[in-house]
Amino acid sequence: MELTKEQMEWVIFALNREIDLERMSDEEILDFAKEECGIDTSYIISLQEIVDLFKTYLIGGETK
16 A cells, blocks of 8 residues: 555654543543534545545555
């Protein structure tokens, strides 16, 4: 399975965001969600495409 440089950057960004969220308090998470909710749909779409590639790879399909 190969990812483009842009896809790898999205994965790194998402993992860093997840780490940040894990370190936040409940109040900080609520504030973050209020600020970020629905703002960047291209982020969600791009990550979903990458997740789909991983799922295909894990079930033995080609991803190229």
